[in-house]
Amino acid sequence: MKELILILISAALVNNVVLSQFLGLCPFLGVSKQVKTAASMGMAVIFVITISSAVASLIYDFILVKLKLEYLQTIVFILVIAALVQLVEMFLKKTSPGLYQALGVYLPLITTNCAVLGVVLQNVQKEYLFAQRGWNALASSVMNGFGTAVGFTIAIVIMAGIRERIAYNDIPKPFQGAPIVLLTACLMAIAFFGFSGLI
Amino acid sequence: MNKYAERLYNGIVKENPTFILMLGMCPTLAVTTSAFNGLGMGLSTMVVLVVSNLLISALRNIIPDKVRIPAYIVVVASLVTIVQLLIQAYIPVLYDALGLYIPLIVVNCIILGRAEAYASKNSPGLSVFDGLGMGFGFSIALTCIGFFRELIGAGTLLSGTPFAMSLPEAYEPVSIFVLAPGAFLVLALIIAFLNAMNIQHNGNKKVEGCDGNCASCGQSQGCTDAKN
Numbered sequence: 001m002k003e004l005i006l007i008l009i010s011a012a013l014v015n016n017v018v019l020s021q022f023l024g025l026c027p028f029l030g031v032s033k034q035v036k037t038a039a040s041m042g043m044a045v046i047f048v049i050t051i052s053s054a055v056a057s058l059i060y061d062f063i064l065v066k067l068k069l070e071y072l073q074t075i076v077f078i079l080v081i082a083a084l085v086q087l088v089e090m091f092l093k094k095t096s097p098g099l100y101q102a103l104g105v106y107l108p109l110i111t112t113n114c115a116v117l118g119v120v121l122q123n124v125q126k127e128y129l130f131a132q133r134g135w136n137a138l139a140s141s142v143m144n145g146f147g148t149a150v151g152f153t154i155a156i157v158i159m160a161g162i163r164e165r166i167a168y169n170d171i172p173k174p175f176q177g178a179p180i181v182l183l184t185a186c187l188m189a190i191a192f193f194g195f196s197g198l199i
Numbered sequence: 200m201n202k203y204a205e206r207l208y209n210g211i212v213k214e215n216p217t218f219i220l221m222l223g224m225c226p227t228l229a230v231t232t233s234a235f236n237g238l239g240m241g242l243s244t245m246v247v248l249v250v251s252n253l254l255i256s257a258l259r260n261i262i263p264d265k266v267r268i269p270a271y272i273v274v275v276a277s278l279v280t281i282v283q284l285l286i287q288a289y290i291p292v293l294y295d296a297l298g299l300y301i302p303l304i305v306v307n308c309i310i311l312g313r314a315e316a317y318a319s320k321n322s323p324g325l326s327v328f329d330g331l332g333m334g335f336g337f338s339i340a341l342t343c344i345g346f347f348r349e350l351i352g353a354g355t356l357l358s359g360t361p362f363a364m365s366l367p368e369a370y371e372p373v374s375i376f377v378l379a380p381g382a383f384l385v386l387a388l389i390i391a392f393l394n395a396m397n398i399q400h401n402g403n404k405k406v407e408g409c410d411g412n413c414a415s416c417g418q419s420q421g422c423t424d425a426k427n
Contacts, residue, residue: 020379022229026308029224071284074302075276082269114225114306121302174395175387178221182387189380 004143011147014198017115018155019189024115028156029181031106033167038160042153044103046146048110049119052084053145056120057138061129077120085111119148158188203328210332216309217340218393223309226300227341228382234357237345238338239293243286243301245334247278248310249327252318254278256326259319271314272305279304309333347385352376 015021018028024045031041056077064070089107092100100107110116123141133140162184171180216222226244231237254274255262262270283301287294294301304310313333318326349355351373354366375381 022225022379022382023303025224025228029221071280074280074283074305075273078272078276078305079269082272114303117306118299118303121299125299173398174391177394179387179391179394182383182390186380186383186387189383190375193378193380 007143008147011144012151013195016151016192017148019192023118024113032156032159035160038156040102041106042156044106045152046149049116049145049149052081053141056080057141081116082111119145206328207332211336215336223307230297230300231341231345232377233349234342234345236296237341241338241341243282248334249330250278251275252326252330253323255314256318256323275310276305344385348376
């Protein structure tokens with residue numbers, strides 16, 4: 001249990017997916033103009049990454065490793081993620097139209113969010129493998145995925161909050177648009193450095 | 200200018216994927232801790248981009264319209280796996296430095312974006328040159344960011360290559376530049392510098408490109424539709 005909590009904190013804060021690993025930057029820069037949309041994006045990412053960590057781990061452990069096809073992991077994982085996003089979308093549309101409405105266009109966009117593929121590949125790299133550690137490995141994978149997605153949500157919501165405020169500021173012309181957003185991200189990354197002593 | 204040279208110019212200057220279109224941000228910021236790593240990432244991406252443009256353009260009349268995105272993804276993922284195995288075998292230093300980011304070339308929005316916006320509509324020859332132009336533009340941008348981060352953050356120049364040099368002992372490296380925040384800072388300053396040059400050049404004309412607001416990054420639709 002203690003190990004799982006450590007994984008969660010490390011994935012969410014210490015190794016924040018956006019600010020220290022540079023994954024999922026496109027939605028982080030693109031969908032962070034308003035807190036509300038940023039929060040929906042975060043929810044959608046939590047949903048998809050948690051499920052895909054579980055599914056991809058199972059497929060890796062019970063199909064790819066068994067057949068000695070580990071080198072096909074990239075191709076298999078990206079297809080699994082793409083199919084999964086579609087499935088989640090259809091499932092939500094039928095079962096909870098409210099949530100589906102809230103997540104809206106952000107669900108399909110997640111297919112190409114590199115954070116999803118990144119987490120799944122990381123789970124393999126960190127050797128959360130069934131062969132070595134049994135069901136614990138699966139729990140670790142899911143926890144790592146969930147923590148990463150929570151970290152993404154924290155980062156994007158804070159970013160959106162800041163951007164809502166700087167929208168009315170007088171920014172020097174050359175810094176308008178992308179540069180000021182990147183500078184904000186830079187300051188946030190420095191702030192998140194503070195978490196590095198946590199574990 | 201003939202249309203092949205125009206593709207090169209377009210990729211390197213006019214629609215530079217990093218500085219103007221702001222595509223493929225993840226590898227741009229993550230691996231540019233030195234000029235060598237940046238160049239390695241840029242060239243690997245370029246190889247994938249050129250070959251995927253060629254294949255997708257050649258197959259553009261065979262792939263059914265409805266399943267084109269999954270088909271593109273499979274083509275790109277296969278190419279990335281090949282490149283990954285080649286780097287692992289022949290340039291292990293680079294493989295260790297780039298790590299997770301090599302398989303992540305699959306989801307680099309530049310590649311899917313070019314497949315969707317250009318290769319699926321044009322002849323294989325032109326598509327290859329489009330890939331070359333975009334690839335060079337990306338490599339130059341990454342090398343440039345890596346160069347500054349390495350120079351300021353580690354006090355070395357071109358380490359990892361035969362031309363390695365380092366600054367005098369008296370220079371105290373500002374290590375934050377090779378850490379995560381430095382990546383954001385250097386990219387922000389470079390883009391602001393280019394904007395300032397542009398403003399001086401064109402009066403107050405707004406800088407072209409999607410302004411970092413490419414919500415559908417990689418999905419390619421948003422970016423490419425706005426551009427076409």
